[in-house]
Amino acid sequence: MHITLRQLDVFAEVLKSGSTTQASQMLALSQSAVSAALADLEGQLGVQLFDRVGKRLVVNEHGRLLYPRVVALLEQAAEIEQLFRDDNGAIRVYASSTIGNYILPEIIARYRRDFPELPLELSVGNSQDVINAVADFRVDIGLIEGPCHTADIVTEPWLEDELVVFAAPGSAILQQPVTLETLSTAQWILRERGSGTREIVDYLLLSHLPQFRLGMELGNSEAIKHAVRHGLGISCLSRRVIAEQLESGTLVEVPVPLPRLVRRLYRIRHRQKHLSNALMRFLRYCDS
Incomplete structure (x- = not known):
């Protein structure tokens, strides 16, 4: 078997572009050269790497299995080319x-x-x-x-990262002892589902509350800080995120009756x- 880097490069480009025509343009090769390189690779491997759907090439299970290994090999080949240069890959x-x-x-x-x-x-x-x-x-x-x-x-x-519950100065939750019950009746402003912060807050904090009231979900921490500062509810974010506001007093940490909320x-x-x-x-x- 004599698989070449050119054949692997052609395979990867055809997979990304979906056709030999576009791959030939990206690789500055003729379409016939691209088709021949792909056919030679499939011949040496003894399998088809793409399903032919009209003029389109759709990668199949063999191609999906091969692709990560091809990417790794091409990256290593690129590193060899840079080995005695400045090693300045992005x-x-x-x-x-x-x-x-x-x-x-x-x-x-x-x-x-x-x-x-x-x-x-x-x-x-x-x-x-x-x-x-x-x-x-x-x-x-x-x-x-x-x-x-x-x-x-x-x-x-x-x-390691610590999460803290916080509110606006003068918030109603700070005017009484903070318990799991008072936390459960507060309006919460949380990150969206799919966020790592939301996943950990759900697990470390909200799972301990009898219930919780979701006031709103926001897609970034800056929006949450502003919403809390204007008294729309309370939240829980990384201490790193609100450190400046805690120091200036525009936000206040809410002590919670739970162990430190620490995540990795x-x-x-x-x-x-x-x-x-x-x-x-x-x-x-x-x-x-």
């Missing part, structure tokens, strides 16, 4: 909102001071968005606010993701 990071907005800026600042020219792509979304991007090989590494149970993803404990932040990557030197270097900054 790192793609996807972080959930608390991490992306309140933890990563300091890490990236330190990284940039030492490597000002190296490209770094950062996306921010909720935890489920991050998991999906890692599973689809759209990013190199993910940082999320709760555990991931997807079989193809490696989940590693990363940092996680680092995730695809099980078949190749860890390049550039990626390992960035991860060292995340751990320092």
Whole structure:
């Protein structure tokens, strides 16, 4: 068997574009050369990698099995090409909102001071968005606010994070002893479902209440802070998120009759993701 990197590159591009015509344009090859490379690869493997549906090529179970391994091989080949250069491949990071907005800026600042020219792509979304991007090989590494149970993803404990319940100064809940009952009758303003923060708040806090009143769900922490500050309800977010407001007194921590609400932040990557030197270097900054 003599599989070539060109054949694998052609396979990956055809999978992404869905046709040999578009793949030939992306690879600057003739359509006949693309078709021949794909046919040679399928011949050597003894299986079809795509179902032919009219003029479209739809990846089948054999192609889906092969694709992650092809991506890993092509990334390793690219790393070999860069081995004696500046090792300056772009790192793609996807972080959930608390991490992306309140933890990563300091890490990236330190990284940039030492490597000002190296490209770094950062996306921010909720935890489920991050998991999906890692599973689809759209990013190199993910940082999320709760555990991931997807079989193809490696989940590693990363940092500890404390959650706090908070309200506006003068809120009614602060005018009486705070009990599970008073917490259950308050209006709660929470992150949307799919958020790592929401998953942990449901598990660590709301599961202990006799009931709870959901006032509204909001898609980002800044909106929640403003809503709470204007007296629309109470909430629970990372201490990192509201640290400045607690210090200035525009928000007040609500003491709850429960153990400290502590969660673990996680680092995730695809099980078949190749860890390049550039990626390992960035991860060292995340751990320092």
